[in-house]
Every structure is written in structure tokens, then in C-alpha cells.
Amino acid sequence: MEYEKVIEQAFLAMGNAYAPYSNYHVGAAVETFDGRYFLGANIENASYGATVCGERSAIFNAYSNGVRKNDIKAIAIVSDGKRLGSPCGICRQVLSELLKGDTPIVLSNGKDSRITTIDEILPDSFSSEDLQ
Ligand SMILES: [Zn+2]
Numbered sequence: 288m289e290y291e292k293v294i295e296q297a298f299l300a301m302g303n304a305y306a307p308y309s310n311y312h313v314g315a316a317v318e319t320f321d322g323r324y325f326l327g328a329n330i331e332n333a334s335y336g337a338t339v340c341g342e343r344s345a346i347f348n349a350y351s352n353g354v355r356k357n358d359i360k361a362i363a364i365v366s367d368g369k370r371l372g373s374p375c376g377i378c379r380q381v382l383s384e385l386l387k388g389d390t391p392i393v394l395s396n397g398k399d400s401r402i403t404t405i406d407e408i409l410p411d412s413f414s415s416e417d418l419q
Contacts, residue, residue: 290361290393290402293318297345297363298397300326304341307331313341313372315364317349325349341366342378346385356387363393371399379409 293316301314306329313329327344339347342364349359362382366372371394374382382392388406395401405412 290363290391293324293361293363294365294393294395294400296324296326297365297393297395300328300341300345301365301367302328304328305330308333308335308338311366311368313364313366315342315345315362317345317354317362318360319349319354319358320360321358323354325352325354340375340378342374343381346382350385356385356390359386359390361391361393362386363395365395365397368396371396371401373408379405380412383409383412384414 296316297314300316301312304312304314306312308331315327317325325345325348327341327348329341330344331338342362364374373394382405386405389404392403392405
């Protein structure tokens with residue numbers, strides 16, 4: 288499968304999730320066109336609002352290393368939930384700015400998988416164009 292490696296990297300990242308409150312573990316991996324991977328996991332906090340999701344950790348990691356949306360080939364987001372996980376509202380907003388609209392978003396829980404895009408899961412989004 289085309290996305291096997293990025294999914295594998297996301298599952299590796301999931302091993303670093305810090306989720307003592309929800310016990311819901313998420314890993315994510317950003318794959319660049321030049322073959323690099325930037326990993327992230329969900330990191331929870333006793334002050335729940337301070338928690339950061341796995342996909343935001345991964346894309347912030349990528350951006351912190353100089354990656355920009357045109358460099359990104361795909362992002363995989365994996366979780367250990369019973370049903371296939373999908374990005375929360377905050378993450379959809381972040382991904383709508385930091386990913387191209389048609390970049391593949393690969394979701395997996397090890398049992399089921401799905402490939403989508405931010406244009407598909409967050410249509411009609413608020414963006415920088417609204418501010419000008
Ligand atoms: Zn989220």
C-alpha cells in the first residue's frame with residue numbers, strides 16, 4: 288500500500304502518546320516529498336484544555352523544522368480507538384491552514400483505514416482570506 292510507511296511511522300509515534308486521562312492514544316506522521324517523517328503524539332495535561340492532539344504535534348514538529356505545505360506528501364493519523372478516529376474540530380482548523388486542500392490524510396486504527404483530505408472534512412472553512 289502506498290501509505291504503508293507513513294502509517295507505520297504514525298504507529299511508532301503513538302507509542303510516545305502521553306494520555307493518562309483519556310487513555311486514548313494517537314500518533315501522527317507527516318511525510319515530506321523528500322522522504323522525511325515528522326512525528327507527533329497526543330500529549331495530555333491535568334488542565335485538560337492544555338492538551339495537544341497528535342496530528343497538531345506532528346504538523347507543528349514539521350513546521351518547526353522548516354517544512355511547509357508544499358513539501359508535504361501525506362499525513363497519517365492513527366489511534367487505538369474502537370472506531371476509526373478522525374481529527375477534532377481544532378485540528379481540522381489547523382490542518383486547513385497548514386496543509387494543501389488535497390493533501391492525503393490517512394486515518395487508521397490498525398483495523399480500518401480511510402484516506403481523505405482537509406477539503407473533504409472541513410468544507411467552507413474560515414481562513415486567512417477572510418482577514419484581508
Ligand atoms: Zn485534535
